Amino acid sequence: MDTQNLIFQLKNVDLKIEGTFILNDINLDVQKNERVFILGNNGSGKSSLIEVFLDNIKASGQILRRMPAKRHIGLLFDQVPFSPLYKVKEVVHLYGLLFHLEQNAYQPILERLNLPAIMHKKIGKLSTGERKRLGLFAALFHHPQLLVLDEPLSGIDPNSVQQINELIFAHPRTVIIASHDWESAVKYADKIVFLHQGTILGGGARSPTEWLSEDFIPFNEKVVIQADSGLSLDELRRLAPLTFGYENQYVLFGFNASLLDFLSTAKITYSRAQKSLHDIYYYLMTKHELEGITL
Numbered sequence: 654m655d656t657q658n659l660i661f662q663l664k665n666v667d668l669k670i671e672g673t674f675i676l677n678d679i680n681l682d683v684q685k686n687e688r689v690f691i692l693g694n695n696g697s698g699k700s701s702l703i704e705v706f707l708d709n710i711k712a713s714g715q716i717l718r719r720m721p722a723k724r725h726i727g728l729l730f731d732q733v734p735f736s737p738l739y740k741v742k743e744v745v746h747l748y749g750l751l752f753h754l755e756q757n758a759y760q761p762i763l764e765r766l767n768l769p770a771i772m773h774k775k776i777g778k779l780s781t782g783e784r785k786r787l788g789l790f791a792a793l794f795h796h797p798q799l800l801v802l803d804e805p806l807s808g809i810d811p812n813s814v815q816q817i818n819e820l821i822f823a824h825p826r827t828v829i830i831a832s833h834d835w836e837s838a839v840k841y842a843d844k845i846v847f848l849h850q851g852t853i854l855g856g857g858a859r860s861p862t863e864w865l866s867e868d869f870i871p872f873n874e875k876v877v878i879q880a881d882s883g884l885s886l887d888e889l890r891r892l893a894p895l896t897f898g899y900e901n902q903y904v905l906f907g908f909n910a911s912l913l914d915f916l917s918t919a920k921i922t923y924s925r926a927q928k929s930l931h932d933i934y935y936y937l938m939t940k941h942e943l944e945g946i947t948l
């Protein structure tokens with residue numbers, strides 16, 4: 654490991670609130686200019702992990718922080734920290750003053766976030782997506798060296814996702830993102846962490862390529878069966894132990910010719926496809942629950 658370029662290092666970190674583990678034995682390091690995605694369901698601990706990185710919550714274990722100075726960090730959380738009575742243009746102006754930047758320095762970012770169209774709106778009257786765009790402006794306009802973004806794409810319409818990702822990843826810098834967005838993670842992450850009930854699944858962070866490699870799950874393909882096929886999850890698991898269900902489908906890894914023969918004979922409609930990161934997350938969760946083990 655390159656210890657010279659470490660920005661954060663968490664070793665055996667636990668976070669307990671009122672007797673409940675929110676984060677459990679977290680081991681994770683972040684190098685300079687690395688892009689780290691933290692993926693997981695609601696309540697899995699993503700925001701808490703970010704708060705621990707930033708030293709906003711005290712956790713136990715070993716934590717090393719070599720963050721840049723505050724003015725070189727761009728943060729995105731839910732709230733824009735100004736009175737709801739301010740207009741977008743006033744907030745933008747105030748941010749500019751804070752960093753001694755003229756409007757022409759940040760005009761391209763304003764435009765790419767479609768903010769010129771809502772400059773006269775009060776921030777209390779903004780939609781979720783508009784508020785998110787203003788928050789992204791505040792995080793990005795001064796070109797920080799470290800970006801820490803909690804769900805930057807939630808509330809953003811699908812047509813704008815690409816544009817916002819391009820802004821976030823335009824320059825080499827350290828980026829830590831808590832997200833539900835699998836596609837962006839596959840495309841942009843150097844490292845992905847799956848969190849589930851406060852635990853990092855699969856033993857640690859890996860690159861998308863590592864997650865999708867045949868070594869990690871020794872089957873590159875999956876079989877997909879609709880959940881109304883007449884077979885239960887338990888029956889399918891007897892045929893293929895690495896079966897899990899989500900979104901009205903059963904996904905089977907580790908299928909072989911006899912399973913395909915069985916499905917054809919039983920007239921069960923199935924399709925074959927490449928596995929995705931989404932599948933791996935569910936695979937990890939299923940394994941976790943099936944075997945009752947801590948991965």
Ligand SMILES: Nc1ncnc2c1ncn2[C@@H]1O[C@H](COP(=O)(O)OP(=O)(O)OP(=O)(O)O)[C@@H](O)[C@H]1O
Pocket residue numbers: 670671675693694695696697698699700701702831
């Ligand atoms: N201050 C607190 N006191 C008690 N429980 C808390 C506190 N902060 C977080 N939690 C609990 O810790 C768990 C993880 O919360 P966290 O906000 O980190 O999850 P998350 O993965 O970011 O979720 P989401 O995707 O919904 O934003 C949740 O069960 C939450 O209720």
